[in-house]
Amino acid sequence: NAGVTQTPKFRVLKTGQSMTLLCAQDMNHEYMYWYRQDPGMGLRLIHYSVGEGTTAKGEVPDGYNVSRLKKQNFLLGLESAAPSQTSVYFCASSNTQENTEAFFGQGTRLTVV
Amino acid sequence: QQQVKQSPQSLIVQKGGIPIINCAYENTAFDYFPWYQQFPGKGPALLIAIRPDVSEKKEGRFTISFNKSAKQFSLHIMDSQPGDSATYFCAASGNRGSTLGRLYFGRGTQLTVWP
Numbered sequence: 700n701a702g703v704t705q706t707p708k709f710r711v712l713k714t715g716q717s718m719t720l721l722c723a724q725d726m727n728h729e730y731m732y733w734y735r736q737d738p739g740m741g742l743r744l745i746h747y748s749v750g751e752g753t754t755a756k757g758e759v760p761d762g763y764n765v766s767r768l769k770k771q772n773f774l775l776g777l778e779s780a781a782p783s784q785t786s787v788y789f790c791a792s793s794n795t796q797e798n799t800e801a802f803f804g805q806g807t808r809l810t811v812v
Numbered sequence: 813q814q815q816v817k818q819s820p821q822s823l824i825v826q827k828g829g830i831p832i833i834n835c836a837y838e839n840t841a842f843d844y845f846p847w848y849q850q851f852p853g854k855g856p857a858l859l860i861a862i863r864p865d866v867s868e869k870k871e872g873r874f875t876i877s878f879n880k881s882a883k884q885f886s887l888h889i890m891d892s893q894p895g896d897s898a899t900y901f902c903a904a905s906g907n908r909g910s911t912l913g914r915l916y917f918g919r920g921t922q923l924t925v926w927p
Binding site: 730739801803804 | 821846853854855856857861901913914915916917918919
């Protein structure tokens with residue numbers, strides 16, 4: 700049972716490049732989330748999904764897009780990377796509306812130069 | 813606007829001490845308050861959680877105290893150990909509107925326990 704798996708684990712991008720972060724969960728969870736973690740800022744919600752085919756904006760959605768074509772996968776896209784998007788990105792999933800337990804992946808460390 | 817305010821930002825205690833981390837919120841729609849623990853290079857993991865119908869919850873050496881009227885809750889770690897050194901996040905989620913299906917996190921407290 701892998702839980703929540705994120706790929707890649709590390710990536711360096713040049714300003715203006717695009718990339719997609721993949722999150723996969725094998726717990727049949729309905730809810731999936733993308734957070735970014737920056738020093739002193741905690742975890743901030745970028746986008747989330749309450750089920751297959753749905754997406755919604757979080758606190759800091761600008762510059763990111765997401766898709767949830769399959770229940771087990773949640774993709775985070777950066778169309779034109781900026782240095783301000785240098786961060787550690789975490790995907791999470793949960794099986795209840797009230798997030799009684801969110802399971803997190805190991806994170807993706809992204810550097811935009 | 814920070815929905816959940818957490819303090820202190822960092823905390824250093826000796827082994828056996830009782831670190832206390834505090835959080836405050838304003839949104840009365842919040843009705844679930846978890847704490848997450850994160851070790852370096854790992855994702856956060858649920859440590860303990862509480863609902864507003866109780867004022868205290870204990871799991872092992874970890875205790876949450878909850879003050880509904882003050883809209884505050886805190887984490888106490890009894891007999892702290894070097895292995896407890898980690899970053900701790902408080903969070904909140906709710907049962908209606910924009911709080912439903914979302915976790916709002918505090919900014920985290922980096923705890924160091926010296927042997």
